Amino acid sequence: MASWQAAPAPRLRPIMMTTLTTFFGVLPLSFAQGSGARIYAPLGQAIAGGLVTSTLVTLFLIPTLYRLVEKRKEIKAAGAGLEHHAEAGVA
Numbered sequence: 001m002a003s004w005q006a007a008p009a010p011r012l013r014p015i016m017m018t019t020l021t022t023f024f025g026v027l028p029l030s031f032a033q034g035s036g037a038r039i040y041a042p043l044g045q046a047i048a049g050g051l052v053t054s055t056l057v058t059l060f061l062i063p064t065l066y067r068l069v070e071k072r073k074e075i076k077a078a079g080a081g082l083e084h085h086a087e088a089g090v091a
Contacts, residue, residue, distance in 0.1 A: 012059070015055065015058060015059065016055075019051055019052075019055045022047075022051055023048055023051055023052070026044045026047045026048050026051075027044070027048065028044075029041070029043065029044030029047075030044035030045045030047075030048055031044075032044065
């Protein structure tokens with residue numbers, strides 16, 4: 001298994017625990033009905049939305065981009081190796 005595939009597994013639990021505790025902590029703030037709700041409810045919603053977005057970016061987008069960059073490096077290195085052999089006259 002490649003390192004980019006194995007790396008997220010041990011990190012998933014702490015990321016999800018932190019995200020869920022914070023999300024459930026601001027959930028009451030998001031649905032506030034009492035005094036000051038007009039001020040605090042949008043704040044709670046913004047925190048929850050940003051938290052969900054950043055978690056999705058951390059778990060899916062960053063590993064995907066990392067894989068694409070590494071794949072590009074491998075292709076470039078393989079291409080450079082072929083060019084080196086062609087210059088040396090090796091078939």
